[in-house]
Amino acid sequence: MVLKRQQNTLSPNHTENVIDNSSGENILKKGNSSEFIFYLLKIILLYFLANYKTTFSNGPGLKDFLSENPVDHSCLTSDNTPYLSSLDGNKQNVFLEIYGCQMNVNDAEIVSSILIKNNYEITKNIEKANIILLVTCAIREKAEHKIWSRLLHLRSLKKQYPNLKIGLLGCMAERLKHKIVEEEKIVNIVAGPDSYKDLPRLLQTSNDKEVAINVQLSMDETYADVSPVRLNSESKTAFVSIMRGCDNMCTYCIVPFTRGRERSRPMESILNEVQELSDKGIKEVTLLGQNVNSYRDISQSNFYQYTKAKTNLAKGFKTVYKNKEGGLRFSDLLDNVSKINPEIRIRFTSPHPKDFPDEVLDLIAERRNICQQIHLPAQSGSSTVLTRMRRGYSREAYLELVYHIKSILPEVMLSSDFIVGFCDETEDEFEQTLSLMKEVDYSSAYLFAYSMREKTTAHRRYTDNIDKTVKLERLQKLVQLYRSKVESLYKKQIGQYQLVLVEGESKKGSHDLQGRNDGNIKVIIPNTSIPECKDSPSYRPIKNGDYIVVNINYANSQILKGIPMYHSSIRNFNCIYQ
Structure with missing residues (x-):
């Protein structure tokens, strides 16, 4: 449609009806050039305002537009949307394989919920599967190698069952979408972390000739309206995603490019989910996020509008982005979550050191x-090295935070991540990493040799110039130091009475049970009956989800072992031993 406009009949002299030109002459006579310039600008502005007012008042209106382009309103209100009925899964069996971090476990539970709602069924038997979905990780090269290797094995299965559909979900799907489509002809669906709600459509539109892809990142998707389906119904622990994405832009990290910008779930939806888990008998909830303690709920517009306080950072830490204002913070969330049920343990991962203000501690x-x-x-x-990594802190600031945390939480167990062999890392820089490991007593650590990721800042700015052999040698040194340090830390706990949440049978057999203490250390105990409470003559068996007081009598670099004393609770244990 072409909008016809009437020709403008307003002459420039029309401005004489608006402003008396003599005022300009008076200004010039006074010799005030700045006032004269302002006067001319005013004339020009009023001319254009009058011009456009006349043009649009004489032009076609909204009714003219609608009359030339009539809209069939019946199509807008029709319930007969053709593609909706085709999204039904018809009870097809879906098998999920999960790789990587706890976020992927939670993502798999979100995917399960979405598919079940669309009449798919989740199976634990791959031989019964009509669809196999791999929930992938891309944070390190080794993680991606596992997926490529798995796809090789699935080729034979695809030949055996030609109608089998295979999908790649998650971070690797977003990062390597083109390579996956070009090199792996067996893949039918590629879906990024923010497109899981589109899976029913992708599954219906994909076939052997066409790959269905959606890897669009979102600025606001948090899946707050999806209730995850717990994949392990017997587990008494659960993960709850509270935020997604990352804004820190560390030079080595691919996460901001595969999971997008930070956005947080509304607090109300999180509290509702934790309450539901409590009602179902869950005994431990882990709050999840790429930067979990950067949580900032701005969904409550009134609260956000009137609360403009800046984010409190730990002393000596800074961000690459402007300090964020307003919203409900991690301390607000932690406060409310912990009040839901005092007999549910609360954990959170993975935090950034910068976001540990005193209110959290x-x-x-x-x-x-x-x-x-x-x-x-x-x-x-x-x-x-931390500067090259763009971590936002120095060694000194990190150590100051460690000692500050221990001053508030003397019994705290600290864990950490380390990367060796980052770009240009010298022997002296590596020795400083070893010395930090010696100085801080970590109860757990995740240690890796650096692997460069495409799209990262390091990939654009630096060279991966540390020989692979050197990386592995440094990694081995760090691992050996860590094991000796952690074994010493664990042995100091022999003789202690600890509260252990039982998680099930030990991997070595049903005669032993395993659980975790408050510090998240695995504890092995014999499977036996014990008193119902301290000094009780009544005994009962230990079952999954029980809180047990354990006397630690053995330790190595990986586990603790102990004697189960009696059944207890968080409150009762703290009344006796704290």
């Missing part, structure tokens, strides 16, 4: 159901 000290175990990723012990 004080809350952990106050609430006995918030575990005194903090993940504090260092990545390196060298300030120069």
Whole structure:
């Protein structure tokens, strides 16, 4: 449609009806050039305003537009949307394989919920599957190699069952979408972390000739309206995603490019989910996020509008982005979650060291159901390497935070992440990482040799110039040091009475049970009957989800072992031993 406009009949002289030109002459006579310039600009502005007012008043209106383009309103209100009925899964069996971090476990539970709602069924038997979905990780090269290797094995299965559909979900799907489509002809569906709601459509539109792809990243998708389906119905622990994405832009990290910008779930939806888990008998909830303690709920517009306080950072830490204002913070969420049920343990991962203001630490000290175990990723012990990594802190600031945390939480268990062999890392810089490991008593650590990821800042700015052999040698040194340190830390716990949440049978057999203490350390106990409470003559068996007081009598670098004393609870244990 072409909108016809009437020709403008307003002459420039029309401005004489608006402003008396003599005023301009008076200004010039006074010799005030700045006032004269302002006067001319005013004339020009009023001319254009009058011009456009006349043009649009004489032009076609909304009714003219609608009359030339009539709209069939019946199509807007019709319930007969053709593609909706085709999204039914017809009870097809879906098999999920999960790789990588806890976020992928939670994502798999979200995917399960979406598919079940669309009449698919989740199976634990791959031989019964009509669809196989791999929930992938791309944070390190080794993680991607596992997926490529798995796809090789699935080729034979695809030949055996030609109608079998195979999909790649998650971070690797977003990062390597083109390579996957070009090299792996067996893949039918490629879906990024923010497109899981589109899976029913992707599954219906894909076939052997066409790959269905949606890897679009979102600025607001948090799946707050999806209730995850717990894949392990017998487990008494659960993961709850509270935020997605990352804004930190560390130079080595692919996460901002595969999972997008930070956005947080509304607090109300999180509290509702935790309450539901409590009602179902869950005994431990882990709050999840790429930067879990960067949580900032701005969904409540009134609260956000009138609360403009800046984010409190730990001393000596900074961000690459402007300090964010307003919203409900992680301390607000932690406060409310911990009040839902004092007999549910609360953990959170993975945090960034910068987001540990005192209000978070004080809350952990106050609430006995918030575990005194903090993940504090260092990545390196060298300030120069940390600068190249763009971590936003120095070695000194990190150590100051460690000692500050321990001053508030004397019994805290700290865990960490380390990367060796980052771009240009010298022997001296690596030695500083070793010295940091010696100085801080970590109860757990995730240690890796650096692998460069495409799209990252390091890929654009630096060279992966540390020989692979050197990387592995440094990694081995760090692993050996860590094992000796952690074994010493664990042995100091022999003789202690600890509260252990039983998670099930030990991997070595049903005669032993395993669980975790407050510090998230695995504890092995014999499978036997014990008193119902301290000094009780009544005995009962230990079952999954029980809180047990355990006397630790053995330790190595991986586990603790102990004697189960009696059944207890978080509150009762703290009344006796704290």
